[in-house]
Structures are given as C-alpha cells and as structure tokens.
Amino acid sequence: MRSLRRSRDVERPGRRGNDDDRQPGEGPPAVEVPVQRIGDAPDRVPVCLEGNLRMITLRPRGGVPALEAELADGTGSLIVVWLGRRHITGVHAGRSMRVQGRIGQHGGVRTMFNPRYELLP
Numbered sequence: 001m002r003s004l005r006r007s008r009d010v011e012r013p014g015r016r017g018n019d020d021d022r023q024p025g026e027g028p029p030a031v032e033v034p035v036q037r038i039g040d041a042p043d044r045v046p047v048c049l050e051g052n053l054r055m056i057t058l059r060p061r062g063g064v065p066a067l068e069a070e071l072a073d074g075t076g077s078l079i080v081v082w083l084g085r086r087h088i089t090g091v092h093a094g095r096s097m098r099v100q101g102r103i104g105q106h107g108g109v110r111t112m113f114n115p116r117y118e119l120l121p
Contacts, residue, residue, distance in 0.1 A: 033046050033047060033048040033100060034048060035048045035049065035050050035098065036048065036049060037049075037073055037075040037076070038051055038071065038072065038073045038075055038076040038077060038078055039073075039075030039076030040075065040076075041076075041103060042103070043102075043103045043104060043105065043110070044102055044103070044104060045102065046100070046101070046102055047100070047101070047102070047103060048098065048099070048100045049071065049073070049078075049098065049099050049100075050073060050096070050097070050098045050099075050120065051071040051072050051073035051077075051096070051097070052071070052072060052073070052094065052095070052096050052097075053069045053070065053071055053091065053092065053093055053094065053095045053096075053097060054069075054070040054071075054072050054077070054093060055069065055070050055093055056068070056069050056091065056092060056093055057069075058086060061081070061083065064083055064084055065083075065084060065085065065086045066081050066082065066083050066084070066085070067081070067082045067085040067086065067087065067088060067091070068080070068081050069081075069091065071097070071099065076110075077110075078103060078109075078110040078111060078112060079106075079109055079110070079111045079112070080099055080111075080112050080115055080117075081111060081112070081113050081114070082114055083113060083114055090119045091117075091119070095119060095120075096119075096120040096121070097117055097118060097119050097120055098117065098118040098120055099112060099115040099116065099117045099118075100115055100116040100117075101113070101114070101115030101116065
C-alpha cells in the first residue's frame with residue numbers, strides 16, 4: 001500500500017504544473033476574448049459582448065425552464081438563454097452585463113446559450 005501512495009504522489013510526465021492550482025470540479029481557465037460590438041460579432045466563434053438587457057422572459061424549452069434576455073448595445077441585439085434557470089440574481093431589464101460564448105442562429109434569431117456572464121455597474 002505504501003508504494004501505491006508513493007507512485008501517485010510522483011509527478012507524471014507531460015502534466016503542467018498549473019493544473020494542480022485548480023480546485024476540484026473547476027474547468028480549464030477562460031480564454032481572454034476582446035469585447036466586440038454585437039452588430040459586428042461573428043457567429044459560431046467565441047465572442048465577448050457588452051450591452052444592456054432590454055427584456056427578461058421565462059420560457060420553457062423542451063420541458064426545461066429557460067431564462068431568456070435580449071442584450072443590446074446600439075449596434076445590434078441578440079437573445080441570451082440560460083437553460084435550466086428560472087431566475088439569476090442581478091439579471092433584470094436595464095442591467096448592463098458582459099457575456100462570453102458563441103452566437104448561433106435559432107429560428108432565424110441570433111442566440112447565445114448558457115454564456116459566461118459578468119454583471120457591470
């Protein structure tokens with residue numbers, strides 16, 4: 001049993017040292033993406049957008065609750081959807097926020113599902 005413990009403690013080749021700094025269950029570090037205007041943001045690639053929430057709607061999708069919000073910045077708008085959420089503290093109409101994810105077309109409407117988000121003052 002003692003040798004098994006020792007072999008687990010030995011650093012494995014090919015492992016990066018910074019992986020050990022992450023907490024259990026924590027995903028890979030976020031990639032820094034520059035903020036773009038919504039009207040100029042391309043579809044299907046990682047983007048970071050800032051804008052104001054115009055409206056918030058709770059609309060089930062496939063039997064799962066989904067919180068939908070329209071994010072606009074003056075150059076365009078898109079729908080942001082958080083699947084499985086009925087409410088997110090601080091997310092309300094008029095609030096400024098930054099979102100990061102990929103934009104896709106859903107029913108002809110530009111939509112971003114389950115983005116990383118940051119509430120702005």
